[in-house]
Amino acid sequence: MITRDAATPASGQLSVGEMLLAHGIGRRGFIKFCTAAASAMALPPWMGAAMAEQLRNAARPSVVYLSFQECTGCFESFTRSFAPTIENLIFNVISLDYDDTLMAAAGDAAEAALASAMRDHFGNYVVVVDGSIPTGAGGAYCTAGGRSAVDTLREAAKGASAIICVGTCSSFGGIPFADPNPTGAWPVTAIVGGVPIINVSGCPPIPEVITGTLLQLVSTGQIPDLDEHRRPKAFFGNTIHDRCYRRPFFDAGKFAKTFDDEGARNGWCLYELGCKGPTTFNACATLKWNGGTSFPIESGHGCLGCSEPGFWDKGSFYSAESTPQWGKAGEATPKQVVELAGITAGVGAVLGTASAGVSRLRQASRQKAAEHEHQGDE
Amino acid sequence: MDLLSFARGPALKVALAVFCAGVVWRIAAFALLRIRRDLNRPRNSLFKYLGAGLYTIGTRSWPHPEFIRRTGAGEALGYSYHMGLFVVVLLFAPHIAFLGSLFGITWPGLPNSVITVIAVISLTLFLAVLFRRVTSPVIRMLSNFDDYFSWFITMLVMVTGLAATAQIGARYSTLVAVHILSVDVLLLWFPFGKLMHAFYIFPSRAINGAILARKGAAS
Amino acid sequence: MSDVAVEGLPAQARVAGAMQGFSREIGALSAFRLESCIHCGICADACHYYVATEDPQYTPIWKVEPFKQAYKREASAFAPLFRLFGFKRAVSAEQLEHWQHLLFDSCNLCGRCSLICPMGIDVAALIEQARHAMFDAGLAPKELYDKAAHQRATGQPEASAEPYRDQLIAIGVRFDVRIPLDESDVDVMLCIPRTDIDHYPGAVAALARVMSHLGVSCTFRSDGLIAENYGYYAGGREWQRDISLRLIDTAIACKAKTLIVPECGHAYAALRWEAADLYGKPLPFKVLAVTEFLAQELGAGRLRLGNATTGPTTFQDPCQLSRTGGVTEAPRALMKAMGVDLQEMRNNGSFSYCCGGGGGVVDIERAAPLRYRTMEIKLREIDDTGANTFLTTCSDCRRTFDDAQRHFSWDKSPESLLELVAKNLIDAGAGR
Numbered sequence A: 001m002i003t004r005d006a007a008t009p010a011s012g013q014l015s016v017g018e019m020l021l022a023h024g025i026g027r028r029g030f031i032k033f034c035t036a037a038a039s040a041m042a043l044p045p046w047m048g049a050a051m052a053e054q055l056r057n058a059a060r061p062s063v064v065y066l067s068f069q070e071c072t073g074c075f076e077s078f079t080r081s082f083a084p085t086i087e088n089l090i091f092n093v094i095s096l097d098y099d100d101t102l103m104a105a106a107g108d109a110a111e112a113a114l115a116s117a118m119r120d121h122f123g124n125y126v127v128v129v130d131g132s133i134p135t136g137a138g139g140a141y142c143t144a145g146g147r148s149a150v151d152t153l154r155e156a157a158k159g160a161s162a163i164i165c166v167g168t169c170s171s172f173g174g175i176p177f178a179d180p181n182p183t184g185a186w187p188v189t190a191i192v193g194g195v196p197i198i199n200v201s202g203c204p205p206i207p208e209v210i211t212g213t214l215l216q217l218v219s220t221g222q223i224p225d226l227d228e229h230r231r232p233k234a235f236f237g238n239t240i241h242d243r244c245y246r247r248p249f250f251d252a253g254k255f256a257k258t259f260d261d262e263g264a265r266n267g268w269c270l271y272e273l274g275c276k277g278p279t280t281f282n283a284c285a286t287l288k289w290n291g292g293t294s295f296p297i298e299s300g301h302g303c304l305g306c307s308e309p310g311f312w313d314k315g316s317f318y319s320a321e322s323t324p325q326w327g328k329a330g331e332a333t334p335k336q337v338v339e340l341a342g343i344t345a346g347v348g349a350v351l352g353t354a355s356a357g358v359s360r361l362r363q364a365s366r367q368k369a370a371e372h373e374h375q376g377d378e
Numbered sequence B: 001m002d003l004l005s006f007a008r009g010p011a012l013k014v015a016l017a018v019f020c021a022g023v024v025w026r027i028a029a030f031a032l033l034r035i036r037r038d039l040n041r042p043r044n045s046l047f048k049y050l051g052a053g054l055y056t057i058g059t060r061s062w063p064h065p066e067f068i069r070r071t072g073a074g075e076a077l078g079y080s081y082h083m084g085l086f087v088v089v090l091l092f093a094p095h096i097a098f099l100g101s102l103f104g105i106t107w108p109g110l111p112n113s114v115i116t117v118i119a120v121i122s123l124t125l126f127l128a129v130l131f132r133r134v135t136s137p138v139i140r141m142l143s144n145f146d147d148y149f150s151w152f153i154t155m156l157v158m159v160t161g162l163a164a165t166a167q168i169g170a171r172y173s174t175l176v177a178v179h180i181l182s183v184d185v186l187l188l189w190f191p192f193g194k195l196m197h198a199f200y201i202f203p204s205r206a207i208n209g210a211i212l213a214r215k216g217a218a219s
Numbered sequence C: 001m002s003d004v005a006v007e008g009l010p011a012q013a014r015v016a017g018a019m020q021g022f023s024r025e026i027g028a029l030s031a032f033r034l035e036s037c038i039h040c041g042i043c044a045d046a047c048h049y050y051v052a053t054e055d056p057q058y059t060p061i062w063k064v065e066p067f068k069q070a071y072k073r074e075a076s077a078f079a080p081l082f083r084l085f086g087f088k089r090a091v092s093a094e095q096l097e098h099w100q101h102l103l104f105d106s107c108n109l110c111g112r113c114s115l116i117c118p119m120g121i122d123v124a125a126l127i128e129q130a131r132h133a134m135f136d137a138g139l140a141p142k143e144l145y146d147k148a149a150h151q152r153a154t155g156q157p158e159a160s161a162e163p164y165r166d167q168l169i170a171i172g173v174r175f176d177v178r179i180p181l182d183e184s185d186v187d188v189m190l191c192i193p194r195t196d197i198d199h200y201p202g203a204v205a206a207l208a209r210v211m212s213h214l215g216v217s218c219t220f221r222s223d224g225l226i227a228e229n230y231g232y233y234a235g236g237r238e239w240q241r242d243i244s245l246r247l248i249d250t251a252i253a254c255k256a257k258t259l260i261v262p263e264c265g266h267a268y269a270a271l272r273w274e275a276a277d278l279y280g281k282p283l284p285f286k287v288l289a290v291t292e293f294l295a296q297e298l299g300a301g302r303l304r305l306g307n308a309t310t311g312p313t314t315f316q317d318p319c320q321l322s323r324t325g326g327v328t329e330a331p332r333a334l335m336k337a338m339g340v341d342l343q344e345m346r347n348n349g350s351f352s353y354c355c356g357g358g359g360g361v362v363d364i365e366r367a368a369p370l371r372y373r374t375m376e377i378k379l380r381e382i383d384d385t386g387a388n389t390f391l392t393t394c395s396d397c398r399r400t401f402d403d404a405q406r407h408f409s410w411d412k413s414p415e416s417l418l419e420l421v422a423k424n425l426i427d428a429g430a431g432r
């Protein structure tokens, strides 16, 4: 839980409202933004105004953005929030004290900024993490300023009021975590505890989901409602399949069988082409991407299930959800099935022959016993 | 590994392995017992009585007219839920995808709405079957753990399947996982219980029918 | 335990005997039958014992329940598991004694249940097999056991006031027909149910008359005469064999090419469908039911029959001849040739209900009350035909119906089809 202190301006600091005014953003504009953000989070519209009010008077909370074993895709996504002003706003709403991608400082100066943010706002700053944390080789796979990601994260977590994991790597391990996981990568939840952790998964997550979650956290000071994977229910409450516009075709049993067949051209359901929509919780089907332009299924490709734990190890992206997936090898091929059936049937045949043999032996010995008895009778 | 991956991954693999081994084991264990040659002169030629045996597969699917009054309703109940089950198992698109990936062939399915209706009907009939089992003195007396457990596990598969399609009770991935898990349990149980009748029914009709026809008797 | 044949046998030994006997006989076929049952209970609806009483214990497959249990424990694929975990309780002595009632008193081995089972299981065959085990356990009903023992030792189930040979000669005199006796080098050997000699001598005479009319070279043999086989009823496999062997050896001795089994259902079943297995090789002669033989002669034009004036007539198919023996058309062909106005019962031919006496049941005294109850179905069906003549072609059926006539003061008595044929013979030459 974020303490209320975090949102009260300390002396000498500008409140968010003052800051915004300095940037030429009036009260009205800010409420508009907050309402948009609230609606994206499926919060009632009045929450937008309340958030705006809250934020205007709050000090900008300190946020440190830690990038570990990642591709920067999540950050790229983060910076592409739909309304052009939003990134601006976000950076005005928060005080982004450390981010090795964006910050002008480098080397010791950058590390010093991190250290001072953690010291000055101990107990009150928010940590955003993207990338998984490699533990192999003593953490040597990912270091900055001579310190391993594990150590940095552990330290940063100590004084954090909350951690937001942006992207599937920090949330669930993501691609680095996938078999065979050469770097010994782990998600944040496996490394640190004792601090609220919010997973904003996705590879990458939808920009508005990142900003929305952050905004809600800093504005309300409350950890939003989370699902069992610690994802905000506001964005991860439904599956893609629940909200997919191709759903009527699914229900009617109309499926595209290849990416260029009649069904595909008619926009039929992509289930049989491996769409993971039915088991994937994310907001793609509603918020969509690029400012609501489109999302993968709309452009003809099934959902990859990128916001789900272990998505990289769940077999082929192109085999239907209901198909058998035999471990990491992916979809079971008919050949494998025949092999399995053949081998096990062979085992069964041996066992069965043995059983029959035993029964026959028992029968024979009984027969003998009976004959013996018979002879005794005569 | 999440539940779904487990259910359709290692669990399914183990279940299929036990299924194949168990079925062959169980069949071999009795089929390799002594087969006594019938030395009595047949009334009919081999060709004729084997043909009659095959014919019995069809004719025994429905009671002889003499028996209909007493057993027609019961048999109709039994056959209809079986048929409902087959339609759902074989013609529901996700099932086709499942079977298709196992066997390498696919076929057209039915719309989900139709499948759902049939599934609900079969489920109701299946409940009626249990009702009959516990209320009919004859069937209750004959029933043992196997009968109830086999019923239960089949019911579980039906209920979880329906819940998954209708998305009630839990999230889809969990429901599908539980559905597939219940199928795994069904496969595991299959060789040990009465579900084996799926393999027995036609050969049993044919063999017993042929033996009767060998004597020129009705089958 | 006065009804138990082998007295003084300790319970344990009895159970062990039954189980050993049963598992000894289990082959692939019977195992398959036991495996296949789905406990649907449908077979109950074929069995007159259940239909008449609605008592679930008379469900056919339930009659072999202890043996199904034994099979699972002893011989099935997972028998070791079953034994290890005690999934199936071992069969108890009390259970077996109760099952004596189910296997003997309330089953005619009529085979009707074998036609209804949706799994195709020949339930009656299983029951017959279970009887063998009961016999091994010393649990055959006393009446059947004693008659079987007597027949095995002497060739006839009971001592007769006069030797049957003399009785046959007397019948020849009384009915004025030549009884061929103890000849050799014949085409056909005849045997005869002792029920016919004791109760229906007319049938014996009819057989002799028809044969001589047809000019068949044939003979009765006093060293192999009695058609019945109480070993079959009691379930004593070895005894059944010994009893059959007497007829087989005699038939071979007199060089017969055909053994004709007269009007006796179970004798036909025992000789036609079981004897060769017990003998160990195919029989060197044909076995024919008398109606079968006559229908053949009819078809070949050697037998000509005049019109019988029987009025509306119904016909009782003996189970072992028709349903399980395949002789369903022959008697009808004969009746048709005699212009009989046949009024079939509701359940006829292969689906006919058993008279209730088959399988040795008519000999078991304590089974009588239940037998009467089940017979009501049959009697009603007969009455419903509106026929006033009632034919059959099995001496046990006749005995059972005659008994019922006394018991119920019923107005009908079954007549022998063979006797009717004998009465309506037309000289083959006469028509030309």
Ligand code: SF4
Pocket: A240, A241, A242, A244, A245, A246, A247, A248, A250, A268, A269, A270, A271, A275, A276, A277, A278, A297, A302, A303
């Ligand atoms: S395309 Fe995917 S998400 Fe859309 S309905 Fe089909 S399976 Fe569901």
Ligand code: SF4
Pocket: C046, C047, C048, C049, C059, C060, C063, C106, C107, C108, C109, C110, C111, C112, C113, C114, C123, C124, C127, C354
């Ligand atoms: S053989 Fe006949 S009497 Fe015996 S159980 Fe079957 S139907 Fe009933």
Ligand code: SF4
Pocket: B142, C036, C037, C038, C039, C040, C041, C042, C043, C044, C061, C116, C117, C118, C119, C120, C121, C123
């Ligand atoms: S009808 Fe067949 S399957 Fe059904 S209970 Fe009887 S023997 Fe078993």
